[in-house]
Amino acid sequence: MDSNLLWIPLFPFLGFLLNGILGKRLGNRAVSVIASVAPLLAFMVSFGAWRKIIDPASSGALHWDGFPWIWLDGILEIPFALHFDGLSAVMCLVITGVGSLIHLYSIGYMKGDPGYHRYFAYLNLFTTFMLLLVLGDNLLLLFIGWEGVGLCSYLLIGFWFQEDENCAAGKKAFIVNRVGDLAFLLGMFLCLIYFGTLEMSALTNADNIAQVSMETTGFMADPETGTGGMAVITAIAILLFIGATGKSAQIPLYVWLPDAMAGPTPVSALIHAATMVTSGVYLCCRLMPLFEAAPMALSIVAVVGACTALLAALIAFTQNDIKKVLAYSTVSQLGYMFFAIGVGAFSAAFFHVVTHAFFKALLFLGSGAVIHAMHHEQDMRKMGGLRKQLPFTHLTFLIGTFAIAGVPPLAGFFSKDEILFAGYKAGIMDGNSLATMFWYISVATAGMTAFYMMRCVAMTFWGDSNVDSKLEGKVHEPGGWIGFALFVLAIASALGGFLNVPEFLGGHAILGHFTGLHVSHANMTPEELDILHAGEWTSMFISLAIAGAGLLVGYLFYRNGSGLPAAFRSSAPGAFLGRLSENKFYVDEIYAFLIVRPFEAISQLMHTLIDQVLIDRLLVGGSALLVRGFGELTRRMQTGFIPGYLLTFGCGALVLIYILLNQLAKGGAQ
Amino acid sequence: MFAMVAGIFMLLDATFLGFMQLLVYAGAIMVLYLFVIMLINPRDETLPDEGGTSEKAFAAGVSLLVFALLTFGISNSDLVTEMTTPGGIPALAEVPATHGAIEAFGYELFSKHLLVFEVASILILVGIIGAVHIAMKQKPASADEEDSNEERLVTDV
Amino acid sequence: MFSLPALLYLSALLFSIGIYGVLARRNILVVLMSLELMLNAVNIALVGFGRVHALSTTSGEHGGQIFTLMVLAVAAAEAAIGLSLLLLIWRRWKTIDLRELCRLSG
Numbered sequence: 001m002d003s004n005l006l007w008i009p010l011f012p013f014l015g016f017l018l019n020g021i022l023g024k025r026l027g028n029r030a031v032s033v034i035a036s037v038a039p040l041l042a043f044m045v046s047f048g049a050w051r052k053i054i055d056p057a058s059s060g061a062l063h064w065d066g067f068p069w070i071w072l073d074g075i076l077e078i079p080f081a082l083h084f085d086g087l088s089a090v091m092c093l094v095i096t097g098v099g100s101l102i103h104l105y106s107i108g109y110m111k112g113d114p115g116y117h118r119y120f121a122y123l124n125l126f127t128t129f130m131l132l133l134v135l136g137d138n139l140l141l142l143f144i145g146w147e148g149v150g151l152c153s154y155l156l157i158g159f160w161f162q163e164d165e166n167c168a169a170g171k172k173a174f175i176v177n178r179v180g181d182l183a184f185l186l187g188m189f190l191c192l193i194y195f196g197t198l199e200m201s202a203l204t205n206a207d208n209i210a211q212v213s214m215e216t217t218g219f220m221a222d223p224e225t226g227t228g229g230m231a232v233i234t235a236i237a238i239l240l241f242i243g244a245t246g247k248s249a250q251i252p253l254y255v256w257l258p259d260a261m262a263g264p265t266p267v268s269a270l271i272h273a274a275t276m277v278t279s280g281v282y283l284c285c286r287l288m289p290l291f292e293a294a295p296m297a298l299s300i301v302a303v304v305g306a307c308t309a310l311l312a313a314l315i316a317f318t319q320n321d322i323k324k325v326l327a328y329s330t331v332s333q334l335g336y337m338f339f340a341i342g343v344g345a346f347s348a349a350f351f352h353v354v355t356h357a358f359f360k361a362l363l364f365l366g367s368g369a370v371i372h373a374m375h376h377e378q379d380m381r382k383m384g385g386l387r388k389q390l391p392f393t394h395l396t397f398l399i400g401t402f403a404i405a406g407v408p409p410l411a412g413f414f415s416k417d418e419i420l421f422a423g424y425k426a427g428i429m430d431g432n433s434l435a436t437m438f439w440y441i442s443v444a445t446a447g448m449t450a451f452y453m454m455r456c457v458a459m460t461f462w463g464d465s466n467v468d469s470k471l472e473g474k475v476h477e478p479g480g481w482i483g484f485a486l487f488v489l490a491i492a493s494a495l496g497g498f499l500n501v502p503e504f505l506g507g508h509a510i511l512g513h514f515t516g517l518h519v520s521h522a523n524m525t526p527e528e529l530d531i532l533h534a535g536e537w538t539s540m541f542i543s544l545a546i547a548g549a550g551l552l553v554g555y556l557f558y559r560n561g562s563g564l565p566a567a568f569r570s571s572a573p574g575a576f577l578g579r580l581s582e583n584k585f586y587v588d589e590i591y592a593f594l595i596v597r598p599f600e601a602i603s604q605l606m607h608t609l610i611d612q613v614l615i616d617r618l619l620v621g622g623s624a625l626l627v628r629g630f631g632e633l634t635r636r637m638q639t640g641f642i643p644g645y646l647l648t649f650g651c652g653a654l655v656l657i658y659i660l661l662n663q664l665a666k667g668g669a670q
Numbered sequence: 671m672f673a674m675v676a677g678i679f680m681l682l683d684a685t686f687l688g689f690m691q692l693l694v695y696a697g698a699i700m701v702l703y704l705f706v707i708m709l710i711n712p713r714d715e716t717l718p719d720e721g722g723t724s725e726k727a728f729a730a731g732v733s734l735l736v737f738a739l740l741t742f743g744i745s746n747s748d749l750v751t752e753m754t755t756p757g758g759i760p761a762l763a764e765v766p767a768t769h770g771a772i773e774a775f776g777y778e779l780f781s782k783h784l785l786v787f788e789v790a791s792i793l794i795l796v797g798i799i800g801a802v803h804i805a806m807k808q809k810p811a812s813a814d815e816e817d818s819n820e821e822r823l824v825t826d827v
Numbered sequence: 828m829f830s831l832p833a834l835l836y837l838s839a840l841l842f843s844i845g846i847y848g849v850l851a852r853r854n855i856l857v858v859l860m861s862l863e864l865m866l867n868a869v870n871i872a873l874v875g876f877g878r879v880h881a882l883s884t885t886s887g888e889h890g891g892q893i894f895t896l897m898v899l900a901v902a903a904a905e906a907a908i909g910l911s912l913l914l915l916i917w918r919r920w921k922t923i924d925l926r927e928l929c930r931l932s933g
Contacts, residue, residue, distance in 0.1 A: 640929035646849050646858070650732050653846075657736065661743035675867050678834075682878045687892045691870075694899055699863065699906050706910045707856065710917050717854065717923075729850035733843040740839035744832055775889050779896075782887045790900045797904030805911035 004045060005064045005082045008092060009131040011041040015124035023117025035120035036103040039127050043096035050089045054514075061085035063137070070140075078198060081137035086515040087350070091134040091282060094357050098274045098489075099127050105365055105485035106266040108478060109372060119159060119264070126152035130275050134282060139188050139198040142283070146184070146247065149276045150177045156271065157263040166262040173256040180246015180253050187239030194232050204289045209233065213293055237290060237297030241304075244280030249331045250308045250338060255588055257331055261323040265368030268323060273330055273360035278353045281337045285515070288346050299434070302342020306438040306445075309335030311585065313448040317455075318582040321378045322367045325456045329404065330360060332449060336419050339442055343435060345422030347518045351500045351511055352419055355411035358496045359403035362489035366397035369478045369486065370460060377468070380456065385465035390477050394461045396490040401457050403493040405450035406547040411496035416446065418500075421539040425532075446543060447550035454554025463558070672696045686772045834875040841868035855916070855923045859909050866902045870895045 015038030023031050049062055062084040069080040084092070103123060110119055126149055133145025151174070158170030188198060194212045195202055202208055215232040244250070249257040249272075260272055271277070284291055284301070291298060312332035319325045333356050340349035371378055373390060387394045403412035420442060427436030477483075500511035580586070637648075672695040679688035779787055841864060848861025877891010887893075917923060 642925050642928055643850065643853075647732070650736075650846055650850055654732070654736060654739065657739050657743070661739065664743060671864065672867070675871060678837075678871055679874055682874050684874050684878070684889075684892045684895075687874065687895055690896065690899065694903055695863070695867075699903055702906060702910055703856065703860070706913060709914065710923065712923070726851045729847050732850055733847035736846050737839055737843035740842065741836060744835045744839065769888060775892060778887050778889045779893055783890075783893050786893065786897055790897045794900055794904050797907050801907040801911040804908065805914045 003064050005049065005062055005084055005135065006066075007045045008042050008049070008082075008096075008135060009128045011045070012038045012124040012127035012131065014038065016121050016128060019117050019124060020121035023121055026117070028111075028116050031117045031120050032107045035124055036100065036107065038124050039096045039100040039103055042127070042131065043093065043100055046089065046092040046096055049084050050093060053084065053086070053089060066137075076192070078138055078140050080141065081199075082135040082141075083137040083200065084135060087282070087285060088134050090350075090354060090511065090515060092131060094354055095127065095130050095134065095275050098357055098361050099123075099130075099270060101485040101488055102266050102270045102274075102361065102365070104481040105269075105368070106264075106481075108481040109266055109368055110264065115159065119156075122152055122155045122159070123267075123270070126156065126271065126276075130279070133279055137200055139191060139200070139203070142286075143181075143184065143188065146243075146279060147181065149271070149279065150174060150181070150247070153177075153260070153271050153276060156267040157260045159263055159267070163262075169256075169259040169262040173260050176253050176256040177246045180243045183239045183246075184243025187236050187243060190232060190236045190239065194236075200286060203287055206289060209289055209293045231294065233290065234294040234297050237294040238300060240283060240287070241280075241297060241301055244283055244338075245304065246280075248277045248280030248334050248338070250280075250304050250335060251311065254308060254312070254331050255591060258324050258327045258584070261321070261327050265323065265364060265371060268327070269361045269364035269368065272327065273364050274357035277330060277334055278337075278357065281334070281341065281349055281353050284338075284341050285346050285350050291341070292344070298342050298344065300342075302339050302435070302438060305335045305338025305340075305342055306441045307335070308332070309339060309445045310441050310448075313445045313452065314581050315584050316452045317448070318578055320380050322370065322380050322383075322456065322460060323364075323378055325380075325452060326360070326363055326367060329363075329449065329453065330356075332445060333360065333404070336416070336442065336445075339438065340419040340422050343422045343426035345419065347500070347511070347515070348415065348418035348422050350515060352415040354499065354511065355403070355415040355493070355496050358489055359400045359410075359412055359493040362396060362400040362486065362493050363404065365482070365486055365489065366393055366400060369393045369482055370397075372478055372482070373476060374467070380459040382466050382468055383460045384463050384467065385461070386467075387461040390461070392477055392483060393486065396486045397461070398457060399490045399493055401453045404453055405551055406446060406543060407551075408544070409494075409497060411493050414497035414501060417540050417543050420446065420543045421536050424539040424542075425535055443542060443546055447546040450547045450550025451554040454551050455558045458554065458558035672700070683769050686775045831875055831879055835872055838868045838872035838875070841865070841871070853925050855913055855925055858925060859906065859913070862909075863902060863906065866898060870898055873898065 015034050018034050019026075019031050026034070053062060064082040066080040066082060068077070070076060070078040103120070106119065106123065110116055113119065129145045129148030129152060131145070133142050133149065136142040136145060154170045154174040157173055158167045160166050161170075191198055191203060194215055195208055197203075213231060213233050242253075246253040257272055257277070261268055263271075291301075309332045312328040312335060316325050316328035316332065319328060333352070337349040337352050337356075340346070340352065370383070370386065370390065370393060373386075373393075374383065377383070399410065403410040406413045406416040408414075420439070423435065423439035423442050427433075427439040583589075672691065676688045676691040676696075679685075679691055845861045845865030845868060848864065849858055852858055852861065873891050873895045875891075877889065877894065880891065913923065916928065920927070922928075
């Protein structure tokens, strides 16, 4: 029982309240202090909690029973309880740590913005919800955090709401998320029905899972015999995963993420790189036993993840907005994480979450520094040669790029390598042809990642300058908090890999063991262990080679800003692919045609049919007509003609007499 | 007519009530009517033309209908026929000798039916105040007369 | 003496005549008087019933008579108010024709 856990999400929440309500009056200085101190305090509490659970004497987890929240005796009992184990600990530290850095960065980036206090209030609120998400002891609390971060994402994407397209982007994010949430809810309902509870400990309990695995749904059952339907466990896993695709931007619900770049860059760094989009991965890791019991679901996860990674990488090839490149890169990396989950390497996926948080935040913040220096110019074609003017930014951005490409010994190398090995093992070593195919796709995507990131760096920092002449003299290195955040994250990206060095390289997989996701090799024979290690070496060399190739090709093509060889670009397949990639494979247009337009048509129909005709004319107008008609009828009674009134009295008396006599005749009331 | 009704009351051993009937109706209400007629001073021209045949026929129809209904009810009612004893209404001997006399009547009025009595007195009070107020002449501040009869004597009609 | 049904027939007759007067006549005074006639008819019936049920304990020995007394009081009050209204009407419109009233007040 540790009620101190509550302080972790509570500090940012208090920051939100203070800044939101009093922010305007407190002034920018105070707002910055409050907003930055809050996540720092949360970080300290998380750190303290972490220290407690690594103590070998403890049970390895902290728990706060909280208070009874939803309580229908015997039917539904959901307490507001928080749970802090290895997995939550890492997430909390990342969220509060990277979050604090981004808060500090924002002090420099958002200086002078009229909505300063509102921005920090929203950021703190987001932090609250995200922490609630990872600390929740049951699915419903997680879902509250889930929804809450979605809300804050909407608020922050549309932060500069004066522009229509920012609002549209915010709406798109929220609505697409909602679609995923529907699936999440359905998954939760299934859990409630078959597990009887939403508590994490119950959902991951091996006995419970074994019991529920026996149940099947009617979905896809044989119509005659009624058997052979999809297993409940599989259904739950798939539904929860669809929810995760919404939040973590996988196919088919990734379309909101590129549009979300309309928000301030620190927001993109925090929400769409480091934390919110990883909540899908967190969900899967948290419910690892449940997912492992549903192999078909895992296959779907792997396929979706790999395809997403490939698609996003292809689109990133031709993007000219620096933030859009990073956005698609995020989608692609998330695809990697899900691919890892799909082949059963939960530990690798989570490791990649952590390293990705570091280097993606670094990349986004670096791009933010560039954008800030270029006075909000985001098109890379108008940059170039910024290496001279922004040396520090250039260096940190380069570190981030090498990290994401997988250059040792930077962080991304270790995590990406582990994922690729997991694919290799599932495919080639275990002989699964489907996995093999997707492993090839992943490897190719890794190469592409290196390539387009190199392109990004080259177009921005190297070669000849395409900078608008008006801006030439005004491009200067950002200082203060911006530089500080970049510095810390660069270090983290460089060294973060050592958190989870795999055994074959001599490490102890610290992170994997700490979060309980690591698959133990203890019960393997020495021969099997050797084969495993050999496979790991092989995979590592393959991934190194492909990363190196990608980087080299990118360097060669783009170091002078020339781009792909003109011959390729003008050839028919080249031009076609180029157009496809540039237009995001027309996915948005397809969605607009298939989904949005019918919806709008239906809305229009509803508007004219129900709103205007039914409600306005028939119901409202009709009831008015009714009343008026009735009034006109009864108006005839008000003649002022006294004998008429007397007649009415007389008739009334008649009726009364008649009724009374009837009663008497029946021998009834007197 | 009022006298006739008073007579019927006497016959039914409602002696006090019969006297009251005479007092109130013949004594007060009729006097009231006469005063009003006097004040209005109807000439032949001011009297309204009575309605045509159709109106009278219609009214006659309604009243005949009422009469028919009532007689039908009376004749077919078990209750009423039950009460038809050969001797008619129970003779005085079957009823205490003081029935209808003022003592017994007053006793019952002020004990068993006190509430009704009080309510009726309030009703009369309201009637008095209302009548006085309605018929008052507004401009000359007339003296506070209780009886509207006297009031009307004073007023200029 | 006489039987109850006969009394009731008398009451019904008087009542009907009263209704005729109320509906057929135009003179307000006549109408008011017919109203009194109706009330008296009711009084007769009430006293008759009261006499018949004199010995039952529900309304006491003189229940019917007391009720009649109340009706009497009501009739008196109503006559007073009605006549003062008539005076007002006379002062204003110089007519006591019932049908004229609504036409004049439009």
